[in-house]
Amino acid sequence: MxxxxxxxxxxxxxxxxxxxxxxxxxxxxxxxxxxxxxxxxxxxxxxxxxxxxxxxxxxxxxxxxxxxxxxxxxxxxxxxxxxxxxxxxxxxxxxxxxxxxxxxxxxxxxxxxxxxxxxxxxxxxxxxxxxxxxxxxxxxxxxxxxxxxxxxxxxxxxxxxxxxxxxxxxxxxxxxxxxxxxxxxxxxxxxxxxxxxxxxxxxxxxxxxxxxxxxxxxxxxxxxxxxxxxxxxxxxxxxxxxxxxxxxxxxxxxLDGFIKRRAELVQNYLAAFAGWKEFILPQAPLYSHRPAWHLFTPRLTPDCPFDRDGFINAMKAENIGIGLHYQSTHTFSWYANEYGWQPTDFMNSLAAGNHIVSLPLFPTMTEAEQNRVIKTLEKLFKKA
Ligand SMILES: Cc1ncc(COP(=O)(O)O)c(C=O)c1O
Missing domain, CATH: 3.40.640.10 (Type I PLP-dependent aspartate aminotransferase-like (Major domain))
Structure with missing residues (x-):
């Protein structure tokens, strides 16, 4: 089903x-x-x-x-x-x-x-x-x-x-x-x-x-x-x-309850994906802070069996939505033409913008829904 x-x-x-x-x-x-x-x-x-x-x-x-x-x-x-x-x-x-x-x-x-x-x-x-x-x-x-x-x-x-x-x-x-x-x-x-x-x-x-x-x-x-x-x-x-x-x-x-739930879900993702070679995981900064975790955005590595479009489509085929936040803005045609920006002018942003994906993350996400995302990824990445 x-x-x-x-x-x-x-x-x-x-x-x-x-x-x-x-x-x-x-x-x-x-x-x-x-x-x-x-x-x-x-x-x-x-x-x-x-x-x-x-x-x-x-x-x-x-x-x-x-x-x-x-x-x-x-x-x-x-x-x-x-x-x-x-x-x-x-x-x-x-x-x-x-x-x-x-x-x-x-x-x-x-x-x-x-x-x-x-x-x-x-x-x-x-x-x-x-x-x-x-x-x-x-x-x-x-x-x-x-x-x-x-x-x-x-x-x-x-x-x-x-x-x-x-x-x-x-x-x-x-x-x-x-x-x-x-x-x-x-x-x-x-x-x-x-x-x-x-x-x-x-x-x-x-x-x-x-x-x-x-x-x-x-x-x-x-x-x-x-x-x-x-x-x-x-x-x-x-x-x-x-x-x-x-x-x-x-x-x-x-809001504070929503943020707390987002943080729990992010911790679950981080624990589930620890050591995976297909993802570079987001890292919280070292200085004192409380993150709001609006997004959870791993980047796909060359070890991932899919390119980004392939990944998004594979998840879509499993009925799971994936976001893209964002393609680096300096690569948009109007900006590149107007300011003469080359793709390689901002290498970190270019690399992130080309490989980033946003996994499902919202405060009412249930444990079962999050497990479904994790299990689907294990299946697609052929984890034992
Ligand atoms: C970083 C950033 N700035 C500004 C905005 C604009 O927000 P709004 O949709 O409320 O206009 C967004 C919306 O996604 C955003 O992600």
């Missing part, structure tokens, strides 16, 4: 969250309103009182955070090539020029040892990506940022709930951007947030996320609200809806 399809990710939505969405639909107010306000307050509290601004996505968050820096043509933003397209795209869309620093092969995070050499007189910001929810080494990164007077926008799309040196990402530093896409550590359907304590950035993002208007729709249309507003500069339509926040209000209290 064929087993049911096992996706590589699946959101964990409680009955309470479903009821809250239904209550929102019945409430007469479904776009940005009291539930977004409540969700922002909860996110702010979760991040040690630093202000959270809820948005339609992390992409919107990166875009607005970069726009708030008011980049000028030729201004450079440093990031890594092994990331989702949104990281580089938003730099370009905000008028900046992306500059890449390769990753370290163990964690797939930015190689901080190479960071300072990438800084030029045009550098304005550093945008580290906490890949797979493993925190980047932030102490040396912020020391370099301070030395060169650079802003830092942390791409925390994978990393809400992760900790560095005993502190939650988002509870310290400059600007952080979270994602609530369904595959992420917690979800609002689609959604994202910017976290910061910089009053100027908060002010700009509050306006930019809603057309540049200085009051949100709820304030205007609610009883007692004023219909008048000003536009200081044109903005976007990036405001989160109450329908989305209804999910977030119930997801956030569950």
């Amino acid at each position: 064929t087993e049911p399809f096992l996706p590589f990710a699946r959101p964990a939505i409680s009955e309470a969250a479903i009821e809250e969405v239904v209550a929102t639909l019945r409430s007469g107010w479904i776009t940005t309103g009291p539930r977004v306000q409540k969700f922002e307050d909860m996110l702010t509290e979760y991040h040690g009182g630093r202000r959270a601004l809820a948005l339609t996505s992390a992409t919107a968050g990166l875009h607005l955070a970069l726009l708030a820096l008011e980049l000028e043509e030729g201004d450079e933003v440093i990031t890594t090539p092994l990331t989702f397209a949104a990281t580089l795209n938003t730099i370009v869309l905000a008028g900046g020029t992306p500059v890449l620093v390769d990753i370290v092969p163990q964690t797939l995070n930015m190689d901080i040892a190479q960071l300072e050499a990438a800084i030029t007189p045009r550098t304005r910001a550093i945008m580290p990506v906490h890949y797979a929810g493993l925190p980047v080494d932030l102490d040396p990164l912020y020391a370099i940022a301070k030395k060169h007077s650079l802003r830092v926008i942390e791409d925390c799309a994978h990393a809400i709930g992760a900790e560095y040196n005993g502190k939650k990402l988002g509870s310290f530093g400059d600007i952080q951007v979270m994602s609530f896409h369904p595959n992420k550590n917690m979800t609002t359907g689609e959604g994202g947030a910017v976290i910061t304590d910089d009053a100027d950035i908060i002010n700009k993002i509050e306006r930019l996320r809603f057309h540049g208007i200085d009051r949100n729709a709820f304030n205007r249309f609610a009883k007692g609200g004023s219909q008048q507003y000003d536009i200081a500069y044109p903005g976007f339509k990036y405001n989160m809806m109450d329908i989305q926040a209804a999910l977030g209000i119930h997801q956030l209290p569950e």
Whole structure:
């Protein structure tokens, strides 16, 4: 009998969250309103009182955070090539020029040892990506940022709930951007947030996320609200809806439990695959941290009997979904043409991007489901 399809990710939505969405639909107010306000307050509290601004996505968050820096043509933003397209795209869309620093092969995070050499007189910001929810080494990164007077926008799309040196990402530093896409550590359907304590950035993002208007729709249309507003500069339509926040209000209290379950599942995978010559396994960094393990991404070695496409197809034939996070962004045609990047310019990212696979990992994954993945791999790799 064929087993049911096992996706590589699946959101964990409680009955309470479903009821809250239904209550929102019945409430007469479904776009940005009291539930977004409540969700922002909860996110702010979760991040040690630093202000959270809820948005339609992390992409919107990166875009607005970069726009708030008011980049000028030729201004450079440093990031890594092994990331989702949104990281580089938003730099370009905000008028900046992306500059890449390769990753370290163990964690797939930015190689901080190479960071300072990438800084030029045009550098304005550093945008580290906490890949797979493993925190980047932030102490040396912020020391370099301070030395060169650079802003830092942390791409925390994978990393809400992760900790560095005993502190939650988002509870310290400059600007952080979270994602609530369904595959992420917690979800609002689609959604994202910017976290910061910089009053100027908060002010700009509050306006930019809603057309540049200085009051949100709820304030205007609610009883007692004023219909008048000003536009200081044109903005976007990036405001989160109450329908989305209804999910977030119930997801956030569950986040720490989700992360704990992800860590257990990753430990099971690491134990099962220890010593396998077909995989290079992800390695947590040596400094003090709590990983959020958004992804579990082994790399296929030459000893693997399949190339990457063959592997993904073989698992698909077994009804198991495999993700690909990510093809190195410097190899995409627009970026290679625009910046003259050669595939071999960022060798670690190229190698990872060509051989990486994301195995199923999500908090509601059962022991039986994980054993099925492991047994299937043992079968495909002809383990005794
Ligand atoms: C590293 C990284 N940054 C940004 C994003 C964009 O997130 P969103 O889908 O919420 O816009 C993603 C999404 O996958 C991501 O993986």
